[in-house]
Amino acid sequence: MKNFKIYILSSLLIILSGCDPELKSVNFDEINPSIFPSSEADVQALVVAAYFPLRGGYANGIHATAETGLMFTLDATTEILQGPYGQQQQATLHSYNPTLTAFTRYYDVFYNQISSMTLNIDRIENSDINENVKKAGIAEIKCARGLLAYELFDMYGGLVIAPLEVLQNPLIENPLARLSEQQTVDFIENDLLDAAEDLPTPDEAVYGRFSQGMARMLLIRLYLHQKRWADVETQANLIMQMNHYELDPDYVGLWQVNAPIESKEVIWAVPADYAGTSENQWQLMAAPNNFPGVQGFGTVQSSWQFYDSFETNDVRKTNLIAEYTGTDGVLYNRSNPANVMQLGPIPLKIGLDPQLPGLTTIDMIIYRYADVLLSKAEALANKTGTPSQEAIDLVNEVRNRAGLDDIILADFADIDSFNTMILLERSHEYWCENGQYRSDLIRHGKYTEYANALNGVASQSAPYKALFPFSLARISEGKGNFLQNPGYN
Numbered sequence: 001m002k003n004f005k006i007y008i009l010s011s012l013l014i015i016l017s018g019c020d021p022e023l024k025s026v027n028f029d030e031i032n033p034s035i036f037p038s039s040e041a042d043v044q045a046l047v048v049a050a051y052f053p054l055r056g057g058y059a060n061g062i063h064a065t066a067e068t069g070l071m072f073t074l075d076a077t078t079e080i081l082q083g084p085y086g087q088q089q090q091a092t093l094h095s096y097n098p099t100l101t102a103f104t105r106y107y108d109v110f111y112n113q114i115s116s117m118t119l120n121i122d123r124i125e126n127s128d129i130n131e132n133v134k135k136a137g138i139a140e141i142k143c144a145r146g147l148l149a150y151e152l153f154d155m156y157g158g159l160v161i162a163p164l165e166v167l168q169n170p171l172i173e174n175p176l177a178r179l180s181e182q183q184t185v186d187f188i189e190n191d192l193l194d195a196a197e198d199l200p201t202p203d204e205a206v207y208g209r210f211s212q213g214m215a216r217m218l219l220i221r222l223y224l225h226q227k228r229w230a231d232v233e234t235q236a237n238l239i240m241q242m243n244h245y246e247l248d249p250d251y252v253g254l255w256q257v258n259a260p261i262e263s264k265e266v267i268w269a270v271p272a273d274y275a276g277t278s279e280n281q282w283q284l285m286a287a288p289n290n291f292p293g294v295q296g297f298g299t300v301q302s303s304w305q306f307y308d309s310f311e312t313n314d315v316r317k318t319n320l321i322a323e324y325t326g327t328d329g330v331l332y333n334r335s336n337p338a339n340v341m342q343l344g345p346i347p348l349k350i351g352l353d354p355q356l357p358g359l360t361t362i363d364m365i366i367y368r369y370a371d372v373l374l375s376k377a378e379a380l381a382n383k384t385g386t387p388s389q390e391a392i393d394l395v396n397e398v399r400n401r402a403g404l405d406d407i408i409l410a411d412f413a414d415i416d417s418f419n420t421m422i423l424l425e426r427s428h429e430y431w432c433e434n435g436q437y438r439s440d441l442i443r444h445g446k447y448t449e450y451a452n453a454l455n456g457v458a459s460q461s462a463p464y465k466a467l468f469p470f471s472l473a474r475i476s477e478g479k480g481n482f483l484q485n486p487g488y489n
Contacts, residue, residue: 050144055278065282074435094461104471139198146191202244229383236376245369255350267367284358288340290326303344321346349432
């Protein structure tokens with residue numbers, strides 16, 4: 001696990017420092033393609049650079065577990081997380097707008113990374129390196145580009161994706177319009193389909209790097225977003241036919257100090273460290289400053305509404321802490337919440353790390369096999385509009401691992417009751433992982449309804465809030481070509 005992180009750092013240093021020891025910096029986008037890449041090591045350096053924006057770094061890692069990362073912001077728009085102040089409260093109330101950088105920053109910080117990956121793909125394609133090395137390198141970068149583009153698309157809708165010829169002529173001013181939704185979907189889909197053909201199998205892939213399973217999991221997410229149910233089923237079947245993945249018997253154990261390197265459930269995880277290159281800060285964010293073993297900030301809580309939606313013996317709520325004795329000797333719970341549990345329990349998804357309370361080396365699991373099973377179940381039911389026993393069996397497979405009894409088809413025989421159930425199961429299974437439950441609610445038309453139910457008259461939700469706003473800077477930069485999402489003008 002740690003070898004990959006060391007390789008990221010060393011490769012990036014090579015890229016940034018070049019070959020001349022007296023050269024302090026090199027503009028990465030001005031690398032001379034006639035001499036770089038010229039070896040397999042050069043290709044690997046470009047590949048590893050594609051993972052850089054996808055890590056857990058606080059300032060510029062989109063999977064950070066602090067307020068600068070997707071999970072924090074996206075789950076806070078649902079009943080999974082709430083905040084008593086700041087951007088977490090704005091997310092909870094759906095009061096975000098184009099002047100709030102906490103919500104516009106994801107596009108502003110990361111959209112140019114798509115362009116960098118496009119340039120690097122072209123550099124590899126036009127190099128004289130072994131074709132197998134080129135093919136493998138391009139597949140990883142395309143998967144990274146597809147992942148990043150999907151995550152931004154899910155938040156903002158159609159993206160500006162600069163064509164290669166524009167990127168190769170940076171001195172020519174050329175304000176670009178956003179692609180349509182379908183054009184953006186086509187771009188992401190093509191990247192992921194290409195990647196799925198040339199990435200290593202899950203058995204061959206290095207932990208922390210992409211595999212065919214990851215590319216197909218991302219296709220599932222894209223097809224769910226578009227309600228392409230038959231395509232969801234196809235990709236789920238292809239993953240299942242790999243005969244690699246299975247549910248880990250220990251749900252809670254997936255988020256302990258010992259990284260789940262050997263777990264057959266993990267499709268892709270972001271390795272974490274203490275060095276600040278890809279740290280996991282969730283304990284720091286979620287735990288109050290009087291929580292035993294953690295000196296946290298207590299920036300977010302869950303909701304009692306979410307907590308009460310779990311069945312009593314569901315192991316998936318183990319680390320939704322509904323009661324604890326603080327370092328001050330006081331028992332905190334729903335009856336005595338003080339200012340640490342007034343909104344809900346403490347969402348400590350990950351275990352405690354005795355080496356350094358707050359920061360932790362517990363890895364950030366982004367996609368798991370359980371998602372394949374629940375996604376296929378949803379696709380089977382919605383493809384025909386009639387839930388089936390096969391769909392129920394898939395749900396029960398996930399529920400049984402959580403220590404729960406089977407549900408029966410007769411109780412969820414119509415599509416509305418089935419979808420309400422599948423949304424609940426998804427929220428219980430994936431809370432505080434990658435923030436995908438927001439997209440699940442939007443897909444089923446429940447995003448505003450659930451926000452209003454949670455927040456009452458304080459809710460500022462509306463159907464257009466299903467997309468986040470772009471910053472005023474991006475609108476201005478577009479000189480009339482870049483249009484704001486409806487509702488934010």
